Amino acid sequence: MEYWFSEMHTPNVKLSIRVDKQVYSCKSEFQRIDVFDSPEFGRFLVLDGYMMLTEKDEFIYHEMITHVPLAVHPNAKDVLVIGGGDGGVIRELVKYDDIEHIDLVEIDEEVTRVCREYLPFTACAFDDPRVSLHFEDGLKFVRSKKDAYDLIIVDSTDPFGPGEGLFTREFYGNCYKALRSDGIMVNQHESPFYAEDAIACQRAHKRIVESFPKAKVYQAHIPSYPSGHWLFGFASKKYHPLRDLDEKRWNARGIKCGYYTTTLHKGAFYIPAYVEELLSNVEHAD
Amino acid sequence: MKKLTQERAPIYEALENFQSMRMVPFDVPGHKRGRGNPELTALLGERCMNLDVNSMKCLDFLCHPVSVIKDAEELAAEAFGAAHAFLMVGGTTSAVQSMVLAVSKKGEKIILPRNVHRSVMGAMVLNGALPVYVDPECDDDLGISLGMSVAGVERAIAQNPDAKAVLVNNPTYYGICSDLKKIVELAHAHGMLCIVDEAHGTHFYFGEDMPLSAMAAGADMAAVSMHKSGGSLTQSSVLLTGPAMHEGYVRQIINLTQTTSASYLLLSSLDISRRNLALRGKQAFANVTRLARYAREEVNEIGDYYAYGKELINGDSIFDFDETKLSINTLNVGLAGIEVYSLLRDEYDIQAEFGDLGNLLAYISIGDRPREIERLIGALAEIRRRFKRDKAGLMKQEYIDPIVVVSPQEAFYADKVSLPLKQTAGRICSEFVMCYPPGIPILAPGEQITPQILDYIEYAKDKGCSMTGPEDADITRLNVLKGV
Known part of the structure; x- marks a missing residue:
């Protein structure tokens, strides 16, 4: 059987x-x-x-979506997580003592409830006193925020279904507005490999480029995801993901990781030629 | 024979039955269940092509219904509270034209508001009826024309006691309703019929706490766009009649212009939509109202936009307001409605229903979900953040009183001469000039062209409104009557 x-x-x-x-x-x-x-x-x-x-490979995703921006931003105090009802991003964020407040906005309360009960390895930090949970539409939540966050992490599902609104220009624009003048937005950016995913990936990049002055993409290898090759978006008003990386500062924190290192951080932004081409095609359009 | 109740859908049932018979087609359509046109079948699907069949005994004939179409029309009449309902496959345009053709003939007058759909003018070109316009009042702040005031109708009736009918456009595109009951009473008291262009009012018959529907108000005919709020396929529509109308005569009128090869895709969509509305309409429209109210509150929360609602009601020219309409005035954002409409489409992949000079209409319906509403609100907030300008420099959409010199029919068929736009002031126009959407005439055949109208045409063109109607598609020239 x-x-x-x-x-x-x-x-x-x-x-x-x-x-x-x-x-x-x-x-x-x-x-x-x-x-x-x-x-x-x-x-x-x-x-x-x-x-x-x-359980086996979630650490890759959660470390890469969290530690990359926090090794660049020198002073992130207020963080917004959109999606991420499983708690994996929160688990990584609470490792930073200087983060003062975390808002998590998940549209589906059931996901969080199920994860608390069955996925304790990710849903382990929701009760940290710095965390506020909001169960509502992410697009709606961020619409009313202005100049309020240092870092926004968009931990969305795929752009087909409930997560679709988190891949739109209006959403990225609203995130821009919700960030402070040196804020960073990091997002789950799909895979560049299979044709349909590549189109979604390209569209997301186009909309982020239209909304932020700096928009880069970095990669990780996640065996359980389609093609295993996954991208993240790094969009920023001020900081450059490599030039403003402070390895010494981050390593002094003593955060132990299974995937992320500050050396890998630098390598992750060097993406394959075909991905570069896919993305640059929409960077200078009209 | 099963009893005829609202749970039934006779045309749909007949189609299902027909499919199971596996009849060999030696009739039209020539694609023969899609086999003769594989590319189209790949696009539309086999199921759809299988249903695209001709009228035949077991499926009835729309021109002279005796079985399943007759049953479907009876059920529709019951659902809408009408004496009779005609299923229409030429759009609400053909339903409106059938109303005009049924109540008037050459030289007879119809009292109507200026903001009628182009289809009304088209019908008058066909039958030679004469328009008597009632100025719809205009809200100067919003730049929209309103409903018909009772006093305005009274005046028109007093000045034209020989008119045959009063036509009311209810609700308007923007959701504005007239005092239909009073207008019907007024018309009837003077021996006139009352016909209603109710293209945007299907839900009035099925939702709770909706503005009064034409049939409930006692109107004699109403053209209802089932494909708008009712959920049927584009181009399907329903023509409703009250007890004063002769069913056979109306059928004859419809058959003058309607196809003899009615599409069963359209007919079955009307049948299934009617059943759905009769059984589940109340709940569905309560949901639409809730979504629209939420969107209205949130849009008003953004700032500068004004999504108007029931607060506009003034007891006369805004007798009631259709809350399912999300009409948004954009003037305080410093953008024309048409500009916001274009930005939504080009920058945010959101297609709104229309934008005019000062307003945007986002159509909310039984197909909407909260997540799409959030996208719309999010995008409007972004447009304001990114594009807000000073209000100055925006011209309002104003009502221009038409000067009717000859009948639409006479002008349309008269000898004419083409002149450059600027040289047409003072002449009589022989064609339509429409700002589309929403398709309300700026000029109609038989009307005098004034400098004010010319300014308005230039301005609307400049603002990117789609101007249609004249032979010259760019509207640099207009046809005017020769020698007049």
Whole structure:
């Protein structure tokens, strides 16, 4: 007897993971939520059939989306996380003593509830006194904020479904407005590899370039995600992700990571030629 | 035979039944269930092509319905509270034209507001009826024309006691409603019929706490765009009649211009939409109202935009307001409505219904979800942040009183001469000039061209409004009557 979870990465490619058992399943107002246990990837979270994170490789994603901007921004005190109801980003953020306040805005309260119960390895820091949870539309939340944050982390799902609004120009524009004059926005930027994902990736980059004076992309290798090659966006009003990287300052914090190092930080911004081309095609359009 | 109730959808049921019979087609359409046109089948899907069939015994005939279409029309009449309902496949344009053709003939007068749809003028070109315009009042701050004031209708009736009918445009594109009940009473008291262009009012028949519908107000005919708020396919529509109208005569009028090959895609969409509205309309429109109210509050919260609502009601020319309409005045943002409309489309991938000089209309319907509403509000906030200008320099959309010199029909078919726009002042126009959307005439055949009208045309062109109607698509020239 074999149980397999399969996710279509394209209409012609799928990734299958052998499953021990289904731990939980429910349908929230926004999406279907499933939790499975597997021999290879440990416990994993699935939304509407799409793998969100696995116990084995979630550290890569969460470290890369959090520590890259915080090794650049010299003085981040107020942080906004959009999405990220699993708590992985919060877990990394609370390692910074000088962060004073974190707002987490997740549209689906059910996701957070399920993660608190079944994914303690990510949902472990929601009760930190600096964290405020808001269960509402991210686009709506950020609309009323002005000059309020040093860092915004957009930890969204894919741009098809409830997360679609977080890949729009109006959202990035509202984030720009919500950031202070030296603020940074980092976002989950999809994969450049398969054709459909590449288009979404390119569109997101175009809209960020239109909204921020500095917009770079960096990469990581995440085995459970389509193609395993994943991008993050680094958009900033002032700081450059490499020129303003302060390795000494970050290393002095003594944060222990499984993937991120300040050396890897520098390498992550050197992206493959085909990705460079994909992105530069929209950087100077009209 | 199953009982005819609102749970039924006779045309849809007949189509399902027809499909299961696997009839061999030796009739039109020639694509024969899509097999003869594989590219189109790939685009629209096999299911859709299979339903694109001709009228036949088991599917009834729209021109002379005797079975399933007759049943569907009876159910529609019951759902709308009408004496009879005609399913229409030529858009609400054809429903409006059928109303005009049914109530008037050559030389007879119809009292109507200037902000009627172009289809009304078209019908008058066809049958030679004469327009008597009631000036719709204008809200100077918003730059929109309002409903018909009762006093205005009274005056027009007193001056034209021989008129055959009063036409009311209710609600307007912007959601403004007239005092329909009083106007109907007034018309009837003077032996005139009352017909209503209710293109934007399908939901009035099904939602709760909606403005009064034409049939409920006692009107004699109403043209209802099911494909707007009702959810049916584009180009499908319903013509409703009251007890005073002769069903057979109205059918004859419709058959003068309507196709003899009615699309079953359109007919079944009307049938299924009627059933859906009758069974679930109340709940669906409560949701639409809730979304629209939320959007209105949030848009007003942004600042400078004014999303207007029931506070406009003045008991007469704004007798009621359709809360499902999200009409937004943009003048205090320093942008024309059409400019915001273009920015939404070009910068934010959001297509609004229309923008005029001072207003933007975002159409909220039974297909909307909160997340799309958030995108619209977010984008409007961004447009204000990025593009806000001083208010100065914006001209308001003003009402220009038409001077009707000859009938639309006479002017349309008269000998004419083409002149450069600037040289046309004082002449009689022989064609339409429309600012589209919303398709309200600036000039209609038979009307005198004035310098004020010419200024307005130049300005609207300059602001990027789409001007249509004249033979010369760029509107650098106009056709005017020869020698007049």
